[in-house]
Amino acid sequence: NAGVMQNPRHLVRRRGQEARLRCSPMKGHSHVYWYRQLPEEGLKFMVYLQKENIIDESGMPKERFSAEFPKEGPSILRIQQVVRGDSAAYFCASSQGPNTDTQYFGPGTRLTVL
Amino acid sequence: QQQVKQSPQSLIVQKGGISIINCAYENTAFDYFPWYQQFPGKGPALLIAIRPDVSEKKEGRFTISFNKSAKQFSLHIMDSQPGDSATYFCAASKSYSGAGSYQLTFGKGTKLSVIP
Numbered sequence: 001n002a003g004v005m006q007n008p009r010h011l012v013r014r015r016g017q018e019a020r021l022r023c024s025p026m027k028g029h030s031h032v033y034w035y036r037q038l039p040e041e042g043l044k045f046m047v048y049l050q051k052e053n054i055i056d057e058s059g060m061p062k063e064r065f066s067a068e069f070p071k072e073g074p075s076i077l078r079i080q081q082v083v084r085g086d087s088a089a090y091f092c093a094s095s096q097g098p099n100t101d102t103q104y105f106g107p108g109t110r111l112t113v114l
Numbered sequence: 115q116q117q118v119k120q121s122p123q124s125l126i127v128q129k130g131g132i133s134i135i136n137c138a139y140e141n142t143a144f145d146y147f148p149w150y151q152q153f154p155g156k157g158p159a160l161l162i163a164i165r166p167d168v169s170e171k172k173e174g175r176f177t178i179s180f181n182k183s184a185k186q187f188s189l190h191i192m193d194s195q196p197g198d199s200a201t202y203f204c205a206a207s208k209s210y211s212g213a214g215s216y217q218l219t220f221g222k223g224t225k226l227s228v229i230p
Binding site for chain 2: 004006031033035040041042043044045048056058059091093095102103104105106107108
């Protein structure tokens, strides 16, 4: 499977718990983007990462949210102390490298906060 | 501030008809305009994309028309089929280094239903 992989596909958390979302980019892609989609809304950019570097986090909420893309392993979006408003679909996309526009999206993780 | 405005919100087209979805943008620094198709429970899939140096791009039944002076672009789906029923998103980005580069700014989506 050469596509972008995300897991888990569905995640249920109670208020105050932590949510960890994982993204493995397409083979050969070293750039990862995270987007959030609220019901009946378009996707909103959150963060752009390259291996071991955060390039642009202008869309990330200032508190509770963090992202990383380590040298080895998947990119992780971490949400601490989740609240009901964090319930959304979180999509990861990857691209081949700098100056490459095309972003390929994964199937998403649907987070539900009870 | 919504930088990419998409219309209509929903669209019903008969099989064989032409589906037209419109988008307008505000940021003149945008220079890459993709369209994505999304089925329920799935991630967005790239359909077709255009740059401002051309006014039209066609791939199979899908055509993007681009009007740089009006800051508008549209998706035309010819001979629409029930299998085209999905939500379509337009997006825009700027592809040079600097703040905000490469991040896609999406429209709110158009839910297309193609009826037999």
